[in-house]
Amino acid sequence: MVIQNLINALSVGSVYALLAIGYNMVYGILEKLNFAHGDVYAVGCFVTYALILTATNPFIAIFTGLVVGFLLNLGVERFAYRPLRKAGRIAPTISAVGIAYIMRNAIQLIWGPETFSFDLKIFKLSHFKVGNTQIGTLQIYILAISIGLMILLSLALKYTKWGQAIVCISQSIPTSELMGIPANRVIALVYGFGATLGVIGGLLFCTYYQMIYIGIGFAYGTMKAWMASIWGGIGSLKGSVIGAMALGISEVFVSSYVSSNFRDAFVWLIFIVFILIWPRGMYPAQISEKI
Amino acid sequence: MGVIMKVENVSKHFAGLKALNKVSLEINDDEIFGIIGPNGAGKTTFFNVISGFNSPTSGKVFFAGKEMTGSNITQFCTRGIARTFQNIRIFSEMTVMENLLVGMHNRIHSTFFGVCMNTRKQRDVEKKAADKAMEIMEYLNIATFANEYAANLSYGTQRLVEIGRALASEPKLLLLDEPSAGMNQQETMELMKLIQGIRKLGPAIIVIEHNMKFMMNLSYRIAVLNFGELLMVDTPKEVQEDPRVIEAYLGKGEEY
Amino acid sequence: MYKINKRQIFGFVLLAVFCMVPWVINNTYIIKVISNAMLYSIIALSINLIVGFSGQLDFGRSAFAGLGGYFSAVVFTTYHVPFIIAFIGGALFAAFMGALLGLLCRYSSFDYLTLITIGFSEICRKVFEQWYSVTNGSFGFRTSRPSFFGFKFNSQQSMFYFCLVLLILCYIVIRRITKSKMGRGYKAIRDDEIAAAYSGIDIKNYKMVCFIIGSFFTGIAGAAMVHYTMFAAPTNYTIDESLIMLQMPILGGLGSLPGSIIGASVLTLLPEVSRGFYLYRLLFLGILLVILMRFAPNGLLGRHGIKDQIMDYISERRARNNGKPDKTNAEEKVVTAHGRNHEG
Numbered sequence: 051m052v053i054q055n056l057i058n059a060l061s062v063g064s065v066y067a068l069l070a071i072g073y074n075m076v077y078g079i080l081e082k083l084n085f086a087h088g089d090v091y092a093v094g095c096f097v098t099y100a101l102i103l104t105a106t107n108p109f110i111a112i113f114t115g116l117v118v119g120f121l122l123n124l125g126v127e128r129f130a131y132r133p134l135r136k137a138g139r140i141a142p143t144i145s146a147v148g149i150a151y152i153m154r155n156a157i158q159l160i161w162g163p164e165t166f167s168f169d170l171k172i173f174k175l176s177h178f179k180v181g182n183t184q185i186g187t188l189q190i191y192i193l194a195i196s197i198g199l200m201i202l203l204s205l206a207l208k209y210t211k212w213g214q215a216i217v218c219i220s221q222s223i224p225t226s227e228l229m230g231i232p233a234n235r236v237i238a239l240v241y242g243f244g245a246t247l248g249v250i251g252g253l254l255f256c257t258y259y260q261m262i263y264i265g266i267g268f269a270y271g272t273m274k275a276w277m278a279s280i281w282g283g284i285g286s287l288k289g290s291v292i293g294a295m296a297l298g299i300s301e302v303f304v305s306s307y308v309s310s311n312f313r314d315a316f317v318w319l320i321f322i323v324f325i326l327i328w329p330r331g332m333y334p335a336q337i338s339e340k341i
Numbered sequence: 342m343g344v345i346m347k348v349e350n351v352s353k354h355f356a357g358l359k360a361l362n363k364v365s366l367e368i369n370d371d372e373i374f375g376i377i378g379p380n381g382a383g384k385t386t387f388f389n390v391i392s393g394f395n396s397p398t399s400g401k402v403f404f405a406g407k408e409m410t411g412s413n414i415t416q417f418c419t420r421g422i423a424r425t426f427q428n429i430r431i432f433s434e435m436t437v438m439e440n441l442l443v444g445m446h447n448r449i450h451s452t453f454f455g456v457c458m459n460t461r462k463q464r465d466v467e468k469k470a471a472d473k474a475m476e477i478m479e480y481l482n483i484a485t486f487a488n489e490y491a492a493n494l495s496y497g498t499q500r501l502v503e504i505g506r507a508l509a510s511e512p513k514l515l516l517l518d519e520p521s522a523g524m525n526q527q528e529t530m531e532l533m534k535l536i537q538g539i540r541k542l543g544p545a546i547i548v549i550e551h552n553m554k555f556m557m558n559l560s561y562r563i564a565v566l567n568f569g570e571l572l573m574v575d576t577p578k579e580v581q582e583d584p585r586v587i588e589a590y591l592g593k594g595e596e597y
Numbered sequence: 598m599y600k601i602n603k604r605q606i607f608g609f610v611l612l613a614v615f616c617m618v619p620w621v622i623n624n625t626y627i628i629k630v631i632s633n634a635m636l637y638s639i640i641a642l643s644i645n646l647i648v649g650f651s652g653q654l655d656f657g658r659s660a661f662a663g664l665g666g667y668f669s670a671v672v673f674t675t676y677h678v679p680f681i682i683a684f685i686g687g688a689l690f691a692a693f694m695g696a697l698l699g700l701l702c703r704y705s706s707f708d709y710l711t712l713i714t715i716g717f718s719e720i721c722r723k724v725f726e727q728w729y730s731v732t733n734g735s736f737g738f739r740t741s742r743p744s745f746f747g748f749k750f751n752s753q754q755s756m757f758y759f760c761l762v763l764l765i766l767c768y769i770v771i772r773r774i775t776k777s778k779m780g781r782g783y784k785a786i787r788d789d790e791i792a793a794a795y796s797g798i799d800i801k802n803y804k805m806v807c808f809i810i811g812s813f814f815t816g817i818a819g820a821a822m823v824h825y826t827m828f829a830a831p832t833n834y835t836i837d838e839s840l841i842m843l844q845m846p847i848l849g850g851l852g853s854l855p856g857s858i859i860g861a862s863v864l865t866l867l868p869e870v871s872r873g874f875y876l877y878r879l880l881f882l883g884i885l886l887v888i889l890m891r892f893a894p895n896g897l898l899g900r901h902g903i904k905d906q907i908m909d910y911i912s913e914r915r916a917r918n919n920g921k922p923d924k925t926n927a928e929e930k931v932v933t934a935h936g937r938n939h940e941g
Contacts, residue, residue, distance in 0.1 A: 430789045457770050
């Protein structure tokens with residue numbers, strides 16, 4: 051039973067991890083709360099869903115969803131975030147809330163507030179048993195994809211020119227501009243890829259729960275990704291995966307051993323206690339204030 | 342004459358970097374004390390350590406006759422330290438008047454009840470504080486900007502507001518971190534007179550500055566820091582002629 | 598004692614006209630909407646104190662309205678405590694929970710506060726929903742109208758005055774706080790924490806106290822709302838509700854108290870104007886927020902908000918038409934834009 055729970059927890063965690071990686075990239079670099087992350091990628095997921103309904107090749111549908119998420123966030127960054135980059139912390143957050151509203155309402159107007167069943171049609175879903183424990187192939191895929199993406203991203207950040215540019219910008223935007231890094235373009239790309247990762251995560255989330263609805267954006271996307279990012283450490287890719295796992299584990303274990311009614315409340319409680327004890331997360335990035 | 346600030350063997354390390362290394366100093370309560378040194382010599386770190394922003398890795402800080410090692414900024418301020426910053430830090434979305442009133446924070450004694458009921462006592466306290474702030478503004482020649490938002494002021498005026506805010510707290514010791522940065526010759530001279538005037542009002546003053554001429558004319562004594570080490574403390578004249586100081590600034594003679 | 602100036606006279610006249618509203622308008626629906634707007638104004642004021650003055654972004658305000666409301670309703674209806682005690686008790690309970698949360702937040706930074714408040718509001722909502730024996734769960738809790746010493750506020754008119762008096766009291770107290778040493782301390786913390794610390798402000802305590810005071814007012818408004826509608830349901834205290842509440846002071850202008858009332862009025866009246874609007878509500882709000890943040894982050898009446906920008910524009914035009922040289926033009930602009938005091 052414990053092992054079964056653990057396996058479920060890991061797969062829930064790895065779904066959250068994908069959402070969190072995209073979120074944490076933006077969060078770590080600009081230290082801005084991206085309140086619209088979830089709702090932006092939700093649009094991408096819904097586009098994929100709509101295309102799959104029209105019997106398009108699933109890969110084309112997924113690709114279109116990714117591109118839509120990417121472009122959408124580019125636009126959002128250009129119009130809602132970039133002009134506010136120097137405007138303190140409240141204004142960009144509120145602007146992001148505005149974007150989240152727009153996206154949510156757009157989804158609601160186009161697709162409606164209902165829950166739809168969702169199937170990507172590229173994973174063959176089957177289960178196998180190890181002893182008493184049931185493992186779904188999908189769970190393994192999801193775990194593999196999230197860890198793979200995390201490793202890929204860390205390598206890209208470390209060994210590519212663009213990756214290094216991103217790291218520079220996270221240290222200081224003016225200095226990187228002086229070094230000839232096109233900061234605006236790089237930041238826009240980070241937002242774009244953040245949304246793309248979000249769409250991947252969102253699609254896997256929908257596949258895992260076999261449904262898609264408007265809440266995948268905010269309730270699952272933004273909130274869980276945000277929690278996972280802080281739990282693991284702002285700006286750390288490894289941290290976001292571990293934080294997401296911690297989130298998944300606490301969710302599954304709370305709902306099976308404590309109370310499924312109070313699941314969210316308890317997880318929040320655990321989370322709040324945790325960040326009060328480790329305010330910088332498990333893998334903190336070094337930030338110090340200067341006079 | 343007495344010692345207002347005493348620093349004993351203070352070191353501050355940042356992850357292996359020795360920003361300050363066993364610095365010992367005594368600052369009298371009636372002097373303008375200068376600190377000079379090349380970039381990265383630990384001057385601002387010294388200010389941070391003696392005002393509670395950082396606590397020293399080792400060593401002791403005494404202020405106004407009491408050991409204050411490890412105290413936080415608020416405790417230092419309550420005891421009588423005020424400072425200005427290298428990069429101006431004023432409350433930009435508040436008026437100049439409010440900026441000075443914030444500086445007076447610990448001198449205004451109002452109760453929560455008094456505030457809610459707007460009692461006569463509360464009104465008197467506020468009135469007195471406003472009068473005092475006006476006095477300081479007049480002294481600094483910024484009274485015309487009293488109701489102006491600080492963000493709209495010129496750089497030089499913002500500096501004055503910052504100094505005004507520090508003065509408003511009636512400090513025993515005033516720390517000025519590069520007050521003449523970004524000022525022209527004439528403004529610098531005016532600032533010098535202003536600082537000398539402030540000294541006569543009461544507080545001891547420690548100044549960090551790069552402008553040598555300014556420092557030599559202003560300070561009674563000067564400390565020279567280099568790579569976190571205290572090179573020497575002496576009168577401006579002695580400091581100016583000391584070969585170690587010249588070396589710290591220009592490098593060793595033989596290398597050229 | 599007080600010097601009365603033009604502004605105050607204008608204010609009194611406005612107030613007197615406003616007091617006549619229940620006598621002139623017989624439509625109880627309109628009175629109900631206005632009363633509702635007044636109660637939301639109190640919440641907007643309390644949020645302004647927390648977000649606009651001390652610069653802490655709080656996304657969980659509705660939880661405090663809920664805490665105040667449920668406490669007051671349960672104590673009043675189930676335990677038959679006199680109304681006034683239950684009512685103030687609700688506010689104090691919200692303030693107490695605010696103190697607990699504030700105590701936790703002493704150890705955390707800006708983003709964490711935002712997240713912790715969301716978490717807290719989620720926990721509260723779950724408790725409202727699941728604690729059947731006390732709150733009657735998701736069916737909602739029924740309570741009754743306020744009553745003072747035998748006088749029961751049964752009619753819409755009487756509730757109108759109840760809300761009005763409450764709003765005026767809260768407004769005066771909050772205004773006095775913001776004008777005092779405390780208010781300046783909050784603003785200093787918002788503008789520059791390090792400089793504030795060097796002015797001798799105990800930042801952590803100040804933030805916590807601000808949070809407590811804000812929670813008190815949110816709680817009192819929440820309690821009044823519950824007694825007004827005679828009903829409390831967990832669905833009224835969601836994050837979305839918090840976000841709407843947060844937008845009121847932002848629309849009106851952070852740091853401007855009259856702005857909060859205007860913002861609250863606009864956002865409560867707007868959905869009532871047309872029911873069809875509900876479908877596009879979020880879209881409208883979203884576009885509004887994005888544009889507002891882009892061009893006037895301080896809302897309608899905040900510093901250099903929309904009102905100031907319009908005034909600037911007008912005075913600039915006027916100066917140009919008079920053919921004044923450029924220099925005086927610029928000076929005049931500064932005076933008109935910033936010579937006033939915005940919190941009054």
